[in-house]
Amino acid sequence: MDEEVLTYNGVVLKRSDLDLLSGPHYLNDCIIQFYFSYLTSQYDDRTLLVSPTISFWLANSQNSEADFRDFEESHQLSKKQVVMFTVNDNEDTSQSDGGKHWSLLVYYRKSNTFVHYDSFGGFNSLVARKLYRAVKNCVAAPATQAPTPAGTSSLVTHISSKMGHKYYSKHLRRIINYPKKNMLVSFVIGYIFSKKYLRRFINYHPVKVCYALQKYIISNNGDDEETIDRDDDDDPWFREENVMPQQTNWYDCGLYMMAIARVICEWYYDEERAEQEQQNCFLKDDRFPNITKHLDNSLEYTMRSEMLRFIQHHIELKTN
Incomplete structure (x- = not known):
């Protein structure tokens, strides 16, 4: 038994x-x-x-x-x-x-x-x-939304507000602050020179990063932002x-x-x-x-x- x-x-x-x-x-x-x-x-x-x-x-x-x-x-x-x-x-x-x-x-x-x-x-x-x-x-x-440091680019500001975390602001500036004519080239250059920071940043929450980038690109091209699934900032x-x-x-x-x-x-x-x-x-x-x-x-x-x-x-x- x-x-x-x-x-x-x-x-x-x-x-x-x-x-x-x-x-x-x-x-x-x-x-x-x-x-x-x-x-x-x-x-x-x-x-x-x-x-x-x-x-x-x-x-x-x-x-x-x-x-x-x-x-x-x-x-x-x-x-x-x-x-x-x-x-x-x-x-x-x-x-x-x-x-x-x-x-x-x-x-x-x-x-x-x-x-x-x-x-x-x-x-x-x-x-x-x-x-x-x-x-x-x-x-x-x-x-809790963290304040974005002064002098941050508009893309960094947008992503920082969506990510809501202070630990990544300096790494975002370092990665993204390159000529804005070609965003893809900027990210490639940022990845080459700041590989470990970008990996850690994206690994933390890739979904929120993708949504933030999509919304930024669409809103700056004059398209309808509502076509992208919304991400709840309080999540x-x-x-x-x-x-x-x-x-x-x-x-x-x-x-x-x-x-x-x-x-x-x-x-x-x-x-x-x-x-x-x-x-x-x-x-x-x-x-x-x-x-x-x-x-x-x-x-x-x-x-x-x-x-x-x-x-x-x-x-x-x-x-x-």
Whole structure:
């Protein structure tokens, strides 16, 4: 019989769940929810780790307005500074415990940004964007528009207003401030001389860049701007985190997702570490943790046994 071995903060673990930690197996919802429950107990209510079941339900909800309102009110989302969702590629809505890959979608209220952490080369990118579109309005705060520095070209002004972020203004000026007779040539020259800045800028949110450029070109040619799909300036950003450790097998994605969640919790509550991260993070800002500084592939060989010992310790405490 599949006996119950531990009840922890409302999460019930069975013998079959522990068996998944004993060998090279894909982790299920229950193990992940157990670990999220443990992390939640270690920190205050400024962070929210949404269980796999609820994340899947939100991504596939058919009655979105009412469901999201209940979710927002019951979890007091306006008070949360960091919200973490599990992402799963399960396409069968009748089976919540399915799929073959886990990743993590995290909302940072300080920068009004969703960041997707995928340990398998962006395998879950489309699924993460689906979840992002489903939850962005109930989780996120309106985007803050940053002032554009004086002396910026009209194209830079337009894109900066659409992007709404101060960290890119100097890189935009450096890339785009070339003769304006041929915009394509200007961008090619800018790319040659400022390759790393342009790559980082476009990688942050390519959709918003494309919309901004399209609207600028159309409006300056006298065409009807309404022919282009409008981008909501109040939408939070979506970013794929490309600089992070990648799994070396097909089954440890759940371990990476849980370990990344732990790093984010530690980073958020460690102000000293956050200040140190400022020198190493993406574009030298402290809005997001530097995952590679705290994680590597060694977790594939250590984390399963550590979790088994942790669970066994709590089983013994319960027995005693």
